[in-house]
Amino acid sequence: STRTMSSPEKEFITKFVALASVQASGVSADAKVPQQNVTNLGVALPPLRYRYDHRRAKKNATDS
Amino acid sequence: MSSSSKLAKTLARFQARIESGDFYEAHQTLRTIANRYVRSKSYNDAIDLISQGAEAFLKAKQGGSATDLIFYLLEVYDVAGVVVSEVAVARLVQLLASLDSDEPNIKDVATGMNNWSVKFGPYKYGDPYLHAVIGSKLAEGGHVYEAERYLVLGTHDSLDQYVALLWEWFLQSGDTKTVGEFFSRPIFNYLFIGNFQNAYGAKDKFLSKFIEYSRAECEKVIKNGFEMWYFKDYAELNFLQLLILTCQTQNADLFNNLKAHYAGSIDQYSGQLEFLGQEHFGIKIQKPVNFMQDIMSGLLGGK
Numbered sequence: 001s002t003r004t005m006s007s008p009e010k011e012f013i014t015k016f017v018a019l020a021s022v023q024a025s026g027v028s029a030d031a032k033v034p035q036q037n038v039t040n041l042g043v044a045l046p047p048l049r050y051r052y053d054h055r056r057a058k059k060n061a062t063d064s
Numbered sequence: 065m066s067s068s069s070k071l072a073k074t075l076a077r078f079q080a081r082i083e084s085g086d087f088y089e090a091h092q093t094l095r096t097i098a099n100r101y102v103r104s105k106s107y108n109d110a111i112d113l114i115s116q117g118a119e120a121f122l123k124a125k126q127g128g129s130a131t132d133l134i135f136y137l138l139e140v141y142d143v144a145g146v147v148v149s150e151v152a153v154a155r156l157v158q159l160l161a162s163l164d165s166d167e168p169n170i171k172d173v174a175t176g177m178n179n180w181s182v183k184f185g186p187y188k189y190g191d192p193y194l195h196a197v198i199g200s201k202l203a204e205g206g207h208v209y210e211a212e213r214y215l216v217l218g219t220h221d222s223l224d225q226y227v228a229l230l231w232e233w234f235l236q237s238g239d240t241k242t243v244g245e246f247f248s249r250p251i252f253n254y255l256f257i258g259n260f261q262n263a264y265g266a267k268d269k270f271l272s273k274f275i276e277y278s279r280a281e282c283e284k285v286i287k288n289g290f291e292m293w294y295f296k297d298y299a300e301l302n303f304l305q306l307l308i309l310t311c312q313t314q315n316a317d318l319f320n321n322l323k324a325h326y327a328g329s330i331d332q333y334s335g336q337l338e339f340l341g342q343e344h345f346g347i348k349i350q351k352p353v354n355f356m357q358d359i360m361s362g363l364l365g366g367k
Binding site for chain 2: 007010014018019020021022027031033035039041042043045047049050051052053054055056057058060
């Protein structure tokens with residue numbers, strides 16, 4: 001559900017977004033480094049604690 | 065007899081053996097003839113023969129023989145110095161598409177194909193189109209971590225597949241509270257490689273699914289063209305959306321401010337944030353101080 005909420009976090013977000021969004025013109029929202037220039041993939045993300053069952057995924061895709 | 069008619073004759077003989085179920089004989093014959101082509105440097109004929117042979121084995125559900133021939137095809141690509149081109153990639157894509165996603169060798173096939181595109185193409189991590197198809201096939205076979213690596217460096221379509229994979233995985237976890245762990249993956253992976261377009265794309269696609277599915281209490285925040293969802297009970301989702309905007313600013317003070325505000329609930333992301341700090345804000349990674357090394361270095365007149 002969406003409604004107007006207020007909390008210390010919401011206040012922080014409102015102020016932060018106001019400040020950051022005026023400075024975000026340095027890099028546009030649809031910017032992307034061309035893949036030919038990608039030379040570092042960052043750090044490997046840790047594995048998730050949850051198992052992925054591809055057979056279940058296939059079944060869900062067929063059912064939906 | 066011309067080379068193409070010889071090739072057609074060989075393929076017809078091979079096809080007949082496959083149809084009669086004589087797979088071993090068919091495999092050996094094809095390899096022997098392909099070897100002859102390779103020795104005489106008739107690489108195009110060898111490539112045609114091996115790829116059509118592999119395709120025929122795939123149709124006959126002979127995955128072992130097919131993957132053996134795919135590895136052989138990659139060897140020939142290597143020996144012949146075949147550079148990455150639409151045709152050379154399409155040939156591999158065609159074989160991948162026909163390959164059963166449960167084939168035991170599938171990860172090695174994917175690695176072999178990608179290694180060829182790294183060696184003979186302009187991309188350090190391999191061809192994006194090949195990545196897209198490999199990622200999709202590996203996801204289908206349940207090799208999720210490998211699929212993720214390929215999809216991140218795939219094509220425009222890979223974003224949808226990556227989000228769909230994470231979404232399905234999230235649903236399987238059966239716990240709505242885990243959403244941050246899943247949502248963080250595309251955000252970090254795309255920010256690592258400077259792909260803001262896909263970071264925002266992943267944000268929109270994933271969160272709209274989440275809002276519809278969970279009915280979580282949320283509110284849209286819009287300012288100066290930036291849009292995000294504020295979630296009352298999911299601080300991690302808020303943080304990750306703000307992180308994309310902050311990386312766009314390249315302002316280290318904002319980055320530190322954001323981290324300070326969410327300190328305590330983002331400890332699990334310290335390594336990722338350290339990398340982003342260096343990459344987008346020029347914050348040098350602090351190395352642990354080695355006092356003994358410093359003392360010895362001082363005594364010996366070093367720095």
